[in-house]
Amino acid sequence: MLSFKELKSDFPAGLVVFLVAVPLCLGIAMASGAPLFAGIISGIIGGVVVSLISGSQLGVSGPAAGLAVIVLNAIDQLGSFEVFLSAVFLAGVIQLALGFLKAGSIGYYFPTSVIKGMLAGIGVIIILKQLPHAFGYDQNFEGNVHFRQPDGENTFSELFQMLNAVSPSAVIISGLSLFILILWDQVLSKKGRIFQLIQGPLVVVLLGIGLNILFQNYYPQLALRSNHLVSLPVAESLGGFFQQFTSPDFSRILSYEVIFLAGTLAVVASLETLLCLEATDKLDPYKRISPANRELKAQGVGNMVAGLIGGLPVTQVIVRSSANIQSGGKTKLAAFTHGVLILICALTIPGVLNMIPLASLAAILLTVGYKLAKPALFKSVYRSGWMQFLPFIVTIIAIVFTDLLTGIGIGMAVAVLFILKNSYEVSHLLHQEKTPEGKDQYHLVLAEEVTFLNKGNIMQALRKIPEGADLVIDYSKSAFVDHDVKELIEDFKENAHMKHISITFKETQGRQRANATSVSL
Known part of the structure; x- marks a missing residue:
């Protein structure tokens, strides 16, 4: 009107x-x-x-x-x-x-x-x-x-x-x-x-x-x-x-x-x-x-x-x-x-x-x-x-x-290229800590949303993990992780024993309950 x-x-x-x-x-x-x-x-x-x-x-x-x-x-x-x-x-x-x-x-x-x-x-x-x-x-x-x-x-x-x-x-x-x-x-x-x-x-x-x-x-x-x-x-x-x-x-x-x-x-x-x-x-x-x-x-x-x-x-x-x-x-x-x-x-x-x-x-x-x-x-x-x-x-x-x-x-x-660049760079946070035993422990914290575009960046981070280190892969802040990235992490997990790397996964409570349910079934 x-x-x-x-x-x-x-x-x-x-x-x-x-x-x-x-x-x-x-x-x-x-x-x-x-x-x-x-x-x-x-x-x-x-x-x-x-x-x-x-x-x-x-x-x-x-x-x-x-x-x-x-x-x-x-x-x-x-x-x-x-x-x-x-x-x-x-x-x-x-x-x-x-x-x-x-x-x-x-x-x-x-x-x-x-x-x-x-x-x-x-x-x-x-x-x-x-x-x-x-x-x-x-x-x-x-x-x-x-x-x-x-x-x-x-x-x-x-x-x-x-x-x-x-x-x-x-x-x-x-x-x-x-x-x-x-x-x-x-x-x-x-x-x-x-x-x-x-x-x-x-x-x-x-x-x-x-x-x-x-x-x-x-x-x-x-x-x-x-x-x-x-x-x-x-x-x-x-x-x-x-x-x-x-x-x-x-x-x-x-x-x-x-x-x-x-x-x-x-x-x-x-x-x-x-x-x-x-x-x-x-x-x-x-x-x-x-x-x-x-x-x-x-x-x-x-x-x-x-x-x-x-x-x-x-x-x-x-x-x-x-x-x-x-x-x-x-x-x-x-x-x-x-x-x-x-x-x-x-x-x-x-x-x-x-x-x-x-x-x-x-x-x-x-x-x-x-x-x-x-x-x-x-x-x-x-x-x-x-x-x-x-x-x-x-x-x-x-x-x-x-x-x-x-x-x-x-x-x-041009704007999309910037978006892809930022998405590539903010896929994860990798930091190093010392365990009470004095051993190196690395924490790989994944972002809230991780897509296939982040695959290369995460792969480079995993290659930086030295032999004999402990690695914690933290999913607790992630709402979505692309299948390609999950597959990459699984492949790394299967071959980690060759470098004597110990891997621990930290997940959200909801994801842990879902995993527990699937195991009990």
Whole structure:
């Protein structure tokens, strides 16, 4: 249920997310090879449908840049956008089933260091991708998070291309916008209630529109070209607006290629959603925990609706979610508001939206990117030790040079290596004592949980036991000992007489009672 108690915070935040979301929806649709309006449809669904079902208070859903390559290839291979929509519908059904099967818990198995790295990596990506738009170079589409670009360029080469195509008017607009955003956030928001109700991003958007109108009327050489502005499809009538919606073609829904595509979309969209859900909860100032299984159900329903009316696949998206949080959103009314605003404005005033300079939106996103990747975050994680810092920094680098899911996978691999290393090292404690008779006695105390990964380490410890020593193998603190380790110890026990080693086993009382019972039987 929606709550209107925080309307004064949620409406301005929803407005900011709306301003950020429109060009992202259009850019992702363009990158996906789909009709531009398909991105707008998914933005509406993510805001209106998903937010009503979701249990996430701050998450914002919409078309995902991470799926753009999959969608582009799928539409090309299927040869029809309508057939592709049937796969989106089926993917939603699969996600709904995953929610009922409680598959949402997968997201809880990602380490905090990797989640923090994901947030910082997205922040770095936002900065790198928005700088060209801030300078007036708009060859790369909005919402692109991949390192390699469709035109053969990459994230860094685009920055060099940017320097050859600087637009003075875009630089003026983005520069003034950044100045206002920083001033609003650091100074004016603390001066009076009016500056809290009216958000800085809205001011810079209005400023951008006003400056471009000024340039058009008095300095035409500075006027922004159409590719420097939002480009929402404009319908000439109400009927034309609804004609932009597309119905799916279910004639091939049971074919292998459609079913395989649906499964791929469901898995990738669910994983991206769960990761963003975890990251959003980390950013939540109230530290609320969102129900993951309910989120999968919400996304499933959203994708079913998207498939039925012509939208792109929907996921929870960290860029919009973080913009929501940093704009002061407190409940899911903000996400719902952004969806309603997309619907109303696309229906009534698309021409006004098409007056918004991308340079103004770039300034807004640059501030969002900075807040996600603040230097203070890097210092904080570094002080936590290398076990936290290395997966964190590797995740950031991998996301910048590949894409979101690949980068997280690489970061997870590094985190798992640390886990394996620690598991290997903390398998046991070996210490030496003297018996009353003056004989050497060694105590091998096994850890609470000993797996096959500890086999090599324990084997090295047993080899250190000298001839003629007494050895106590202590199971008393162990809740689980893997069969491979037990077998290793049994083999050592059988051959201990050859080195004149005396072995005593110390076990928990429960284990001793079980052994006694088995003997008596």
